[in-house]
Amino acid sequence: MSVSLVGTFVKPVHREGPKFIAGFALVTVLLWLLWEPLGVLGLLLTVWCYYFFRDPDRTVPMDEGLIVSPADGVVSLIEPAVPPAELDLGAAPLMRVSVFMSVFDCHVNRAPVAGDVTEVAYRPGKFLSAELDKASEENERNGLVLTMADGTRIGVVQIAGLVARRILCEVDTGAMLDRGDRFGIIRFGSRLDVYLPEGTAPRVSVGQKMISGESVLAVLGDDRPATARTE
Known part of the structure; x- marks a missing residue:
């Protein structure tokens, strides 16, 4: 072989x-x-x-302004939502992109952008199916805020699912991450939410397959809606 x-x-x-x-x-x-x-x-x-538990290397795109997927899986939700209060991202709704990880997806989570980790906040909760909208509010979760060099802040939230019983975040406040760097893992079946900054629209559609560290979710400052995909 x-x-x-x-x-x-x-x-x-x-x-x-x-x-x-x-x-x-x-x-x-x-x-x-x-x-x-x-x-x-x-x-x-x-x-x-x-x-x-596989943890393959990924080829991270290096073009300026890209926001990449923090997880392998499928885009399950795209909608405006108020970020978790513990992340201190304000009370106004931001565009949220959710990536659902099945038990067959790689569960290593990666940073969507390069920046300083300025918030890490864990909150216990329920273990509803991570595909449900209310999982963002009611399930166990761990949130990070990445602050980029220009001050732009992006929230990333690890959410436990129906089978998941353990969220592991491997970074602390003050850490510096490059785009695509590993920052944690969830076992076994879960979801990642990304809260995009105001004025940035998703470049993906519900049902689209994502590869962590590689697939582009959005481009900073680009507010054009995603074009329809053909299956």
């Missing part, structure tokens, strides 16, 4: 992954000793666990 083919299927894993993968593997061995078909099922679940 060629190196390039191996690289297609074998990816690095997030540091949270090995303990879970080991646990799934141990259960698989026990199931295999009990009954081989159960062992096969355990093996498939172990492979899925490895796949869930």
